[in-house]
Each structure stands twice: as C-alpha cells, then as structure tokens.
Amino acid sequence: MRKITTFNSAGKLTALLFLITLFLTPCVIVNAGERGVLMKFGEVQNQILGEGLHLIIPVVNTVKKLSIQVQKQEISAEASSKDLQSVFADVALNWHIIPQEVNVIFQEIGDEQNVVIRIINPAVAEVIKAVIAKYTAEEIITKRGEVKSGVDEALSTRLSSYHVAVDDISLVHIHFSEPFDEAVEAKQIAEQEAKRAEFIALKATRQAEAKVNLAKGEAEAHRLLRDGLTPEILQRQAIEKWNGKLPLIVSKEAPKFLNLSELLKFDGK
Known part of the structure; x- marks a missing residue:
C-alpha cells in the first residue's frame, strides 16, 4: 500500500515538474x-516556422514573424510617353x-515595411516608366489593356527575384x-465635325x-413604250377593247354603220 502511494506521489511530482518546465x-x-x-544568436536559420505553437530555447533562439497574406499597395508614378508627353499613373x-x-x-531585405519602401515602390515606378515609354500618348489610351499586361509581366x-509574388495589378x-x-478634346471635336460634314456631303x-437615276429610268420607260407602239399593236389593242357594237355615224342623209374593216382602219390611225 505504501509502494502504491509512493508511486502516485512520484508520478504527480514528475507531471508537476514537466508542467513547470513547459510553462517556463x-x-x-x-x-x-x-x-x-x-x-539562433541573431543568425537566420533555414528552418521556417509554420502556423501554430513552437517551443524555442531561451536566449539562443528568437523568432521574427512575417505576413504572407495578400497586401495592397497604392502607388502614383510619373512617366513620359514615346512622343514625350507627360503621363501620370495611379x-x-x-x-x-x-x-x-x-x-x-x-x-x-527586412520586414514588410522594408519590402514596400526598398523594393516594391521603386520597382513599380521603374516598370511604369519603361512600359509607358514604348507607347505614344494616344496608344496608351487606345491600348490600355496591352499596357496593363506589359506592366504586369x-x-x-x-x-520574383526579391521573393515577392504579384497577385494583381490595376x-x-x-x-x-x-x-x-485640351488638345485631345479639340481634336476629337474637329474629327466629329469633319465626319458630320462628310456624312452630309455623301x-x-x-x-x-x-434623282438622276429616276429621271433616266422614266425616260427609258417612255422610249421603250413609244418604240413598242407599232400599228399592229395599236390595232390589236383596239380589237381587245371593242365591245362588239359598230359605231354609228350620224349624217344629214341617214344613220350609217361602219363595217369591221373600216373600224380597224379607224382604230389603227
């Protein structure tokens, strides 16, 4: 019985010492x-500590925590276009x-603040200048997507050579x-007016x-109609329109009916 009690006391003491050691x-x-x-003594080690609890040796080890989350940096840069126009980009x-x-x-490099000041800001300014210089001011407007892709790449x-990854750039x-x-605006107004004048003239x-084509068509139709009205056609049209009754000519002597041959001659004139 004493042995069991002694064993339990020793176990509790060991656990207590372990907890004290852990907390200390x-x-x-x-x-x-x-x-x-x-x-280790201020020297960076190859080991990287992931998320969670880590035990370190007092005095010997220190730990610097850096964020690996996506961070946003807004930068204003000035550059010159291919045609030497001043360009301002946000x-x-x-x-x-x-x-x-x-x-x-x-x-x-150091912590995140040093990364921004020493690496990111100068890199963005330099890249903007290099890419913008490849385009004229007008192309920067009309080819904005291409300019953005060039800056991104x-x-x-x-x-990447400074161990930083780009998630997106806008x-x-x-x-x-x-x-x-002001010059661009004046040019656009002039182009719009020129297009309007061109449209009116056209x-x-x-x-x-x-109107000319209509007049030509009407003249051609009249010519075809005139050339096509031969005596034979006129005679046929008269026969088609005849109602079967002979015309009656009234004279001083007595009523007279024209015969068919005279009618045809009469209608054919």
Missing part, C-alpha cells in the same frame, strides 16, 4: 497567414511574400498634362444620284 520554457505562436523566421498592386522564402527575404519578373487612373487633355450626293 519560452514558446512562440505563429498565427494564421504568418510564417516565423527562426534565428497603380494598385496586390502582392504577397512567397511563404517558403520568408527567411531569405528577411535576411536580405515586367513587374512580376522583377519582384492601372486605376491614367491622365496627362492639362494642355494635352447624303446629298446619294440623293442627287437617286
């Missing part, structure tokens, strides 16, 4: 959407740190200098052509 041992919790960079960039490379990016390639607003905007030409 430093630990770190890596939250959802984060990765932990493990360091860009919205969605990006995230590549999870399996958080230790490298922290070692080479160039920026993705550039940032050219929120592209505008030009005020004199250029409409008048078509109407005149229609």
Whole structure:
C-alpha cells in the first residue's frame, strides 16, 4: 500500500515538474497567414516556422514573424510617353511574400515595411516608366489593356527575384498634362465635325444620284413604250377593247354603220 502511494506521489511530482518546465520554457505562436523566421544568436536559420505553437530555447533562439497574406499597395508614378508627353499613373498592386522564402527575404531585405519602401515602390515606378515609354500618348489610351499586361509581366519578373509574388495589378487612373487633355478634346471635336460634314456631303450626293437615276429610268420607260407602239399593236389593242357594237355615224342623209374593216382602219390611225 505504501509502494502504491509512493508511486502516485512520484508520478504527480514528475507531471508537476514537466508542467513547470513547459510553462517556463519560452514558446512562440505563429498565427494564421504568418510564417516565423527562426534565428539562433541573431543568425537566420533555414528552418521556417509554420502556423501554430513552437517551443524555442531561451536566449539562443528568437523568432521574427512575417505576413504572407495578400497586401495592397497604392502607388502614383510619373512617366513620359514615346512622343514625350507627360503621363501620370495611379497603380494598385496586390502582392504577397512567397511563404517558403520568408527567411531569405528577411535576411536580405527586412520586414514588410522594408519590402514596400526598398523594393516594391521603386520597382513599380521603374516598370511604369519603361512600359509607358514604348507607347505614344494616344496608344496608351487606345491600348490600355496591352499596357496593363506589359506592366504586369515586367513587374512580376522583377519582384520574383526579391521573393515577392504579384497577385494583381490595376492601372486605376491614367491622365496627362492639362494642355494635352485640351488638345485631345479639340481634336476629337474637329474629327466629329469633319465626319458630320462628310456624312452630309455623301447624303446629298446619294440623293442627287437617286434623282438622276429616276429621271433616266422614266425616260427609258417612255422610249421603250413609244418604240413598242407599232400599228399592229395599236390595232390589236383596239380589237381587245371593242365591245362588239359598230359605231354609228350620224349624217344629214341617214344613220350609217361602219363595217369591221373600216373600224380597224379607224382604230389603227
């Protein structure tokens, strides 16, 4: 009985010591959407801590947590077009740190704020300048989708070398200098007026052509009708219209009926 009691006391003491050791041992919790960079005496280690609870050795180990969630950065950039017009672009960039490379990016660049200041902002400004320079101001307006694709591709390639992935990029607003905007507006108004004048002229030409063609048609119809009315046709038409009664000619002497041959001669004249 004493042995059992002694055993139970020893077990409880061991469990208590274990719990004390556990509570006294430093630990770190890596939250959802984060990765932990493990360091040993300040030196970055290859091991990356995932989400959850991790025990570390006091004094020896420290942990820096970095977010791997998608983050949004809004940037305004200025560039020059191929025809040397000033272009102002407002860009919205969605990006995230590549999870399996958080230790490298922290070692080479630093935390998220350093990534934005030292990498993302300069990269966006440089890429915008390079892509915009390939297009004229008019092409930037008419080929906006192509410009956006060029920026997306160039920026993705550039940032991947810094362990950053591009999720999406939007050219929120592209505008030009005020004199250029006024010139574009004046050009559009002039083009609209020119198209209107061209339409009116074309409409008048078509109407005149229609009248000429109508007159020609009527003249041709009259000619065909005139050429086709031969004596034989007139005689046949007279026979077709005759009601079978001989015309009566009244003279001083006595009523006289025309015979059929005279009628045909008479109608054929």
